[in-house]
Amino acid sequence: MTTDLHHLAAAYALDALDGAERRAFEAHYPSCEICAADVDGYRAVTGSLAAAVAEEPSADLRSRVMNEVAVTRQLSPLSARSSGNDAAFMDRRRRVVASLAAVAAVIAFLVVGNAFLASGSGTDFDDILAAPDAVVTALDGETGSIRVVWSAERDQVAVFANGLADPGAGLLYELWFLLDEGVSPAGLFQPDSDGVVRTVLDVDDLSGTGWGVTIEPEGGSDQPTSAVVYVGVL
Amino acid sequence: MNDVARLRLLRSAATSAPVDDLSAALVAAGRGDERAFGALYDLTVRTVFGIVRRVVRDPAMAEEITQEVYVELWKLAPRYDADKGSASGWIATIAHRRAVDRVRSEQSRRDREVADGRRAVPDFDIVSETVGDDLERERVRHALGLLSETQREAVTLAYYGGHTYREVAALLDVAEGTVKTRIRDGMIKMRDQLGVTP
Incomplete structure (x- = not known):
């Protein structure tokens, strides 16, 4: 577990983080005043670095661009995300497709795995999955995988995970709802000895942009106190 | 020197008025103004193409990515928020990000390094x-x-x-x-x- 997310602002501005770290930092910095200011400052530097290598493209590029623009619809100005996270935003379409695949995978899993879901929480799982508004998000991280199925109608999420590492003595995983500004705690979960998680959490009625997971001391935290270990965009 | 070239020079020399021009062009483009978008293209394309080409090296691929960057900018323009940073910084960020994503997602990294000799x-x-x-x-x-x-x-x-x-x-x-x-x-x-x- 690292706590040096704050030190990644320069590398982030240079696009020098790999995918997982970039997503983790993007989940972190909008809610961190210091990092947000650092990113702004460094982006002005990278803007200068870019301008310093300015170069003329071929003359016909302009008409190619303008022709495509003429037949391209613009996005709605009402964005779930801030305009700064455009690249992440453009990823969302791909993720929606991935999410649909994930729904199928989770349903297939449920059919097969229903036997060991039967104890107690099985019904909740089924209900959340069956909710017409269920949204499945696959979270990326170091080891194993986490899927979060969210029903805004029910104000509940189901957390599925396999192969999750033991967070360590006195620690557990905390799920965060990523908001336009900052994060909101969404509950705690713990893998069993096989690294399996099947937990239903009650969540606040919020409109978020994704999910993040950190490792926190027992009892949980109000704000993340460590680096994001899993993250997924809605 | 034509107007566009003069604007470019102005933009690099001073940081106030011409940047506002760019910002204004982006805001107008966000309302569907294709002419304003054309002006934005003229003001920024050398920087966008330059940084993309620097990263991907291949000029043809750089032009293809540059085109994608502008289509993305056109789509995103309605969401540009002048309070969240300068327009030129925003545009350079999108361009560089797209270029690195391309080289990282493709085998082209290897090709690029082979092309470099070492x-x-x-x-x-x-x-x-x-x-x-x-x-x-x-x-x-x-x-x-x-x-x-x-x-x-x-x-x-x-x-x-x-x-x-x-x-x-x-x-x-x-x-x-x-x-x-x-x-x-x-x-x-x-x-x-x-x-x-x-």
């Missing part, structure tokens, strides 16, 4: 080889000159080389933490030198 450590003169935006180029050259050699190497390999800091560490055969520190210290110096107030 591992390419961009030297200090990387900035002077190009046509560039004269004044901006001088400012950046000067600022890069104030970095230690190792800081400069880390910053330019990351930004112009399109490498992650982990890749930079592997290329230079130094610890990842060392590269992170060099990048951070280098960027702080650049920021202070270029007179950027966050």
Whole structure:
């Protein structure tokens, strides 16, 4: 577990983080005043670095661009995300497709795995999955995988995970709802000895942009106190 | 000198009025104004194409990505928020991000490095080889000159080389933490030198 997310602002501005770290930092910095200011400052530097290598493209590029623009619809100005996270935003379409695949995978899993879901929480799982508004998000991280199925109608999420590492003595995983500004705690979960998680959490009625997971001391935290270990965009 | 060229020069020399022009063009483009978008293209395409080509190297691929960048800018223009930073910074960020994503997602990295003959450590003169935006180029050259050699190497390999800091560490055969520190210290110096107030 690292706590040096704050030190990644320069590398982030240079696009020098790999995918997982970039997503983790993007989940972190909008809610961190210091990092947000650092990113702004460094982006002005990278803007200068870019301008310093300015170069003329071929003359016909302009008409190619303008022709495509003429037949391209613009996005709605009402964005779930801030305009700064455009690249992440453009990823969302791909993720929606991935999410649909994930729904199928989770349903297939449920059919097969229903036997060991039967104890107690099985019904909740089924209900959340069956909710017409269920949204499945696959979270990326170091080891194993986490899927979060969210029903805004029910104000509940189901957390599925396999192969999750033991967070360590006195620690557990905390799920965060990523908001336009900052994060909101969404509950705690713990893998069993096989690294399996099947937990239903009650969540606040919020409109978020994704999910993040950190490792926190027992009892949980109000704000993340460590680096994001899993993250997924809605 | 035509108007566009003069605007470019103005933009690099002063940071107030012409930037507002760009910002205004972006806002108008966000309302579907294709002419304003054309003006925005004229003001920024050299920077966009220049940085994309620097990263991907292949001119044809660079033009293809540049086109994608502008279509993305057109789509995103309604969401541009002038309060969240300068238009030129926003545009450069989108362009660089798209270029590195392309080289990282494709095999092209290998091709690129084969084409380079050997591992390419961009030297200090990387900035002077190009046509560039004269004044901006001088400012950046000067600022890069104030970095230690190792800081400069880390910053330019990351930004112009399109490498992650982990890749930079592997290329230079130094610890990842060392590269992170060099990048951070280098960027702080650049920021202070270029007179950027966050």
